[in-house]
Amino acid sequence: MTADQFSVAVEDVTFAYEADAPVMRFDAQFRKGVITAIMGASGSGKSTLLSLLAGFEMPQSGKIWLAGEDYTHRAPGERPLSMVFQENNLFAHLSVFNNVALGVSPSLKLSASDKESVHHALASVGLENYGKRLPAQLSGGERQRVAVARVLVRHKPILLLDEAFASLGPGLRREMLDLVASLADKNAMTTLMVTHSPEDALHIAQDLVFLGQDGVAFIGPSKELAKSQNQNEAVRNYLIGRGTS
Numbered sequence: 001m002t003a004d005q006f007s008v009a010v011e012d013v014t015f016a017y018e019a020d021a022p023v024m025r026f027d028a029q030f031r032k033g034v035i036t037a038i039m040g041a042s043g044s045g046k047s048t049l050l051s052l053l054a055g056f057e058m059p060q061s062g063k064i065w066l067a068g069e070d071y072t073h074r075a076p077g078e079r080p081l082s083m084v085f086q087e088n089n090l091f092a093h094l095s096v097f098n099n100v101a102l103g104v105s106p107s108l109k110l111s112a113s114d115k116e117s118v119h120h121a122l123a124s125v126g127l128e129n130y131g132k133r134l135p136a137q138l139s140g141g142e143r144q145r146v147a148v149a150r151v152l153v154r155h156k157p158i159l160l161l162d163e164a165f166a167s168l169g170p171g172l173r174r175e176m177l178d179l180v181a182s183l184a185d186k187n188a189m190t191t192l193m194v195t196h197s198p199e200d201a202l203h204i205a206q207d208l209v210f211l212g213q214d215g216v217a218f219i220g221p222s223k224e225l226a227k228s229q230n231q232n233e234a235v236r237n238y239l240i241g242r243g244t245s
């Protein structure tokens with residue numbers, strides 16, 4: 001793969017949370033403008049991989065490539081990405097409008113065109129009339145929509161989703177995945193989505209990165225998840241364990 005075909009890569013990265021903890025290894029490239037599902041058993045390092053990409057954790061060795069550049073030693077705020085977590089994406093004391101506006105200006109100093117882009121982002125996630133509410137006055141799905149609206153106003157080329165919709169019911173989760181897929185496509189975002197759900201991965205992800213005990217066990221098309229034969233052993237064992245093979 002050439003450098004212009006991928007925008008995100010972890011190159012020979014090693015990391016451990018503590019001196020005596022096992023060293024995790026990551027080596028993978030993620031295709032530009034494509035949605036990649038990150039899967040693997042609990043504790044295999046999926047969230048850690050996103051934390052390394054976001055700069056919340058620093059590798060012991062190796063490199064982090066974002067948008068084709070070496071970001072290994074750059075602070076989280078400088079990195080060209082947005083991230084949505086399963087919960088706690090919003091500030092409870094700020095209105096929906098201001099929660100989105102934080103994506104434009106951390107000091108909430110907004111020009112007229114900034115305000116316009118916040119309104120536009122809220123409209124794109126179907127929340128045009130919710131700007132004055134507080135997060136506590138929203139459903140779980142609506143709160144995640146606000147988080148997605150904030151992603152949109154940031155205009156970053158990379159989107160990291162850490163089980164962002166896992167706590168929603170199946171219908172709403174599917175709706176949110178469709179929303180993310182269409183926004184990622186429209187804005188040409190390289191999207192990495194941590195999920196435990198093969199159905200969700202098959203639904204919107206073209207690619208799959210599967211983490212095993214010793215790092216990346218499989219990189220390939222996510223449709224491998226639908227095949228009952230010829231799968232990578234780690235993937236097969238995971239699916240058998242979940243009763244979905």
Ligand SMILES: Nc1ncnc2c1ncn2[C@@H]1O[C@H](COP(=O)(O)OP(=O)(O)OP(=O)(O)O)[C@@H](O)[C@H]1O
Pocket residue numbers: 017018040041042043044045046047048049
């Ligand atoms: N802040 C931390 N300090 C110490 N160890 C940690 C910390 N966060 C995670 N770990 C450990 O690192 C390993 C990888 O954790 P991580 O959260 O990345 O796994 P995961 O694949 O995302 O798991 P899950 O599917 O359960 O969310 C686990 O053994 C976990 O206990």
